[in-house]
Amino acid sequence: MSTVTTTAGGTEDVVDLVRTAIHDGEFVPNQRLVEADLSVQFGASRAAVRTALVQLAAEGLVERVQNRGARVRAVSLAEAIEISEVRMVVEGLCAAKAAERATDDDLEVLREIGEDMQGAVGRGDVFGYSELNRRLHATVRAVGGQKVAGDVLERLRGQNVRHQFRLALLPGRASVSLPQHLEIIGAIRARDAERAEAAMRAHLASVIETLPQVGSPPVR
Numbered sequence: 001m002s003t004v005t006t007t008a009g010g011t012e013d014v015v016d017l018v019r020t021a022i023h024d025g026e027f028v029p030n031q032r033l034v035e036a037d038l039s040v041q042f043g044a045s046r047a048a049v050r051t052a053l054v055q056l057a058a059e060g061l062v063e064r065v066q067n068r069g070a071r072v073r074a075v076s077l078a079e080a081i082e083i084s085e086v087r088m089v090v091e092g093l094c095a096a097k098a099a100e101r102a103t104d105d106d107l108e109v110l111r112e113i114g115e116d117m118q119g120a121v122g123r124g125d126v127f128g129y130s131e132l133n134r135r136l137h138a139t140v141r142a143v144g145g146q147k148v149a150g151d152v153l154e155r156l157r158g159q160n161v162r163h164q165f166r167l168a169l170l171p172g173r174a175s176v177s178l179p180q181h182l183e184i185i186g187a188i189r190a191r192d193a194e195r196a197e198a199a200m201r202a203h204l205a206s207v208i209e210t211l212p213q214v215g216s217p218p219v220r
Contacts, residue, residue, distance in 0.1 A: 014052035029074035088204035095200035097144035130168035
């Protein structure tokens with residue numbers, strides 16, 4: 001467990017801190033989450049930590065094991081594929097809505113993201129490209145204005161973050177996904193909702209096809 005100590009306030013602060021630690025890989029699949037340790041690490045009460053873990057269990061990030069406390073939930077390859085199948089439908093909707101609702105400023109932001117992605121791939125900057133990938137999908141969701149869909153996708157992203165990270169590190173993956181991302185951007189910038197939805201679905205179909213190559217996240 002990390003030795004970094006961050007002072008938290010109430011339960012929501014602890015939820016955010018633990019969720020971020022899971023997303024960032026500080027806490028890994030199947031790692032035990034000991035209330036006393038988390039209380040010290042985040043400067044929060046045991047009660048706040050306990051309530052936070054219950055909330056994170058409801059989000060699918062943590063699982064509580066009888067007589068053994070809580071641990072980071074490990075998502076299987078089969079479940080990761082199912083999550084991506086749901087994303088394919090919901091993010092397709094978001095892309096279509098983004099094409100219909102994007103402002104000129106939104107379109108400029110998307111253009112800049114596309115240029116930055118091309119630059120990252122050209123430099124071989126895998127981590128930078130991965131962050132731009134996350135930013136692109138978040139921007140499409142925001143521009144689409146589908147709050148319910150956005151909430152669903154954010155929860156699914158959290159559950160699947162380890163698989164997504166390993167997929168981003170797969171040799172040659174960026175060169176495959178870059179033209180797919182550029183097609184999504186191009187379709188939205190053309191304000192073509194049908195094309196944008198199809199582009200997003202095709203991209204996530206490619207993710208589903210590739211996931212078996214990365215398998216399940218390692219456990220430590």
